[in-house]
Amino acid sequence: MISATQIYDAVQCPHRVSLDLWENPSSRDDPNPFVELLWHQGVEHEELIRQSLPVTADMSLVAKEDRERETRAAMARHELLIYRGRLTSGDLVGEPDLLELRGNGYIPGDIKSGSGLDGEDSEAKLKKHYAVQLAHYVLILEQTGLGDGSRAAFAIDRQGSRVPYVLTEPRGINNTQTWWAFYQEALAEVRSIAQQTQTTRGALSSVCKLCHWYSHCKKVLVAEDDLTLIAGFGRAKRDAMFSTFRTVHDFAVCDPETYFDGKVTTFDKISQDSLRKFHARAQLLSTSGASAYLKEPVHLPVARHEVYFDIEADPMRDVVYLHGFVERMHGQSATARFVPFFADGFDPAQEEEVFRGAWEYLQSRLQDSTIYYYSKYERTAYRKLARKYPDVCSGAEVESLFASPAMIDLYFNVVKKSTEWPAYDQSIKTLAQYLGFSWRDTHPSGAASIEWYHRWIESGDPAIKQRILDYNEDDCLATGVVVDGIRAL
Numbered sequence: 001m002i003s004a005t006q007i008y009d010a011v012q013c014p015h016r017v018s019l020d021l022w023e024n025p026s027s028r029d030d031p032n033p034f035v036e037l038l039w040h041q042g043v044e045h046e047e048l049i050r051q052s053l054p055v056t057a058d059m060s061l062v063a064k065e066d067r068e069r070e071t072r073a074a075m076a077r078h079e080l081l082i083y084r085g086r087l088t089s090g091d092l093v094g095e096p097d098l099l100e101l102r103g104n105g106y107i108p109g110d111i112k113s114g115s116g117l118d119g120e121d122s123e124a125k126l127k128k129h130y131a132v133q134l135a136h137y138v139l140i141l142e143q144t145g146l147g148d149g150s151r152a153a154f155a156i157d158r159q160g161s162r163v164p165y166v167l168t169e170p171r172g173i174n175n176t177q178t179w180w181a182f183y184q185e186a187l188a189e190v191r192s193i194a195q196q197t198q199t200t201r202g203a204l205s206s207v208c209k210l211c212h213w214y215s216h217c218k219k220v221l222v223a224e225d226d227l228t229l230i231a232g233f234g235r236a237k238r239d240a241m242f243s244t245f246r247t248v249h250d251f252a253v254c255d256p257e258t259y260f261d262g263k264v265t266t267f268d269k270i271s272q273d274s275l276r277k278f279h280a281r282a283q284l285l286s287t288s289g290a291s292a293y294l295k296e297p298v299h300l301p302v303a304r305h306e307v308y309f310d311i312e313a314d315p316m317r318d319v320v321y322l323h324g325f326v327e328r329m330h331g332q333s334a335t336a337r338f339v340p341f342f343a344d345g346f347d348p349a350q351e352e353e354v355f356r357g358a359w360e361y362l363q364s365r366l367q368d369s370t371i372y373y374y375s376k377y378e379r380t381a382y383r384k385l386a387r388k389y390p391d392v393c394s395g396a397e398v399e400s401l402f403a404s405p406a407m408i409d410l411y412f413n414v415v416k417k418s419t420e421w422p423a424y425d426q427s428i429k430t431l432a433q434y435l436g437f438s439w440r441d442t443h444p445s446g447a448a449s450i451e452w453y454h455r456w457i458e459s460g461d462p463a464i465k466q467r468i469l470d471y472n473e474d475d476c477l478a479t480g481v482v483v484d485g486i487r488a489l
C-alpha cells in the first residue's frame with residue numbers, strides 16, 4: 001500500500017522510498033537523536049492541538065485493525081470532525097490527522113509542528129511535502145466517494161493557525177503546474193518504485209544529513225564518483241547530465257565549451273556560467289592534492305577588532321537560544337574571547353533578554369569592529385526577533401545593521417562569490433576542517449545542539465550547557481579560521 005509518508009519522502013528523495021522498501025534495514029544509520037526529538041515534539045504538539053479542537057470522533061482510541069471500518073462508520077454518521085481516521089482505496093492508504101465535514105463530503109487536514117508555509121510574508125508558499133500528503137488523502141476521499149469534490153485541504157501549524165491548502169492552485173507565480181498535478185507525478189513515481197519498474201539513485205544534498213541512509217548513500221556515491229559530490233550540483237543537474245557524464249572524473253576531463261549551444265548549453269536548465277563553475281569544482285575534486293583558490297581578488301584586511309558571530313535556534317519552537325560571538329584583536333588567535341548570550345529556557349522573556357544583550361553588544365562592536373557571520377540565517381532570525389520584540393529594535397534597524405559595511409556575510413559575499421574548494425560542500429564545517437580546524441565535540445551539528453538544549457532544559461546538567469557553549473564557540477572560531485584561510489589563498 002502506498003502511504004502519504006512515502007509520497008512525502010519521494011518529493012525529498014525518491015531513493016529513500018526505494019531503500020526503505022528494498023534495502024537491508026541493517027544498513028541504516030542508528031536513530032538520530034535530533035530526528036527522535038522532532039518526532040516526540042510532533043506527538044506532543046499534536047496532542048495539544050487536538051485538545052483544543054472540537055473533535056467529534058476520535059479514531060486514535062480504536063484498535064488499528066478496526067480503524068478503517070470505524071472511520072467509515074463515523075463518516076456515514078456525518079461526524080463533524082474525525083481525528084486520526086484511516087482510509088484505503090486500491091493500493092493507497094491514508095491516515096489524515098483530521099477529516100472535516102464540509103457540505104456532504106470531507107476535506108482532510110494535518111496537524112504540523114512546523115510552520116504551515118515555506119518562506120515569509122508575501123513570498124510564503126505552500127510546503128511541497130505537506131501539499132503532497134494532503135493531496136494523497138484527497139485522492140483517497142475522491143476514490144471512495146467521501147470527499148467534498150473541492151480538492152481543498154488544510155494544515156494546522158505550530159501556532160495552531162489554520163493554513164488552507166488549495167491543491168488546484170499553481171505552485172508559484174512562474175510555475176503553472178498545480179499542486180494536484182505535482183502530487184500525481186510523485187504518486188506515479190512511488191508506484192513505479194514499489195513495482196520495481198523504476199530504479200533510483202542517491203544524490204548528496206542537505207536533506208541527506210538527517211536521513212537514516214546517509215552513511216550507506218555517501219559510501220556508494222563516493223565509490224561511484226557520483227556527480228552530486230560536486231558542491232551545489234544536486235540531483236536535477238546530475239540527472240540532466242547523466243547520459244553524458246557518469247562520474248566527476250568524466251566531467252572534469254571534458255572541455256565544457258564543447259557543450260555550449262549559442263547562449264545556453266546542451267543540458268537542460270544549466271547555464272554556461274554554471275557549467276564552467278561546476279567543471280572547475282569537478283577538476284578540484286578529481287585532482288589529488290588540489291588546493292582551494294580565489295576566483296577573483298578578495299580584500300579582507302585584518303581589523304583591529306574582529307568579531308565572528310553565530311546563533312543557535314530551535315526552528316520547531318521558533319526560539320533563538322544562543323547568540324555567540326568570538327572577538328579577536330589584530331587577527332591574533334591568542335586574543336580570542338568568547339561572548340555568549342544564552343537563554344535559560346524557552347520563555348519569551350528569556351529569549352527577549354538574550355536578544356537585547358546580543359543586540360546591544362552588536363551595536364557597540366559595530367563602532368570599532370568588522371563582524372563576520374556565515375550565510376543569511378542570522379539576518380533572517382534577527383528580522384523575526386525584531387518583529388517579536390519591537391522594544392529591543394525595529395525591523396528597519398535590523399536591515400540597517402546587516403547593510404552596514406562592517407557586517408560581512410562570509411559565505412555569500414566571499415566564499416560563494418570568490419573562492420573554490422576541493423570539498424563536497426561549502427559549509428563552515430567542511431571548509432574549516434579542510435583548513436585543519438577541529439571541533440572539540442565529536443558529533444558537532446546545529447541539529448545536535450538543539451537536541452542538547454532540550455536535554456539541558458529537562459535536566460539542568462551544567463555539562464550539557466557547556467557542550468552547547470563549546471560547540472557554538474567552535475563555530476565562531478571556525479568562521480575566523482575560514483577568514484584567515486581565505487586571506488592566505
Ligand code: SF4
Pocket residue numbers: 012013014015016019201202203204205207208209211212213214215217218
Ligand atoms: S541519504 Fe540522501 S540520497 Fe540517500 S536516501 Fe537519504 S536523502 Fe536519499
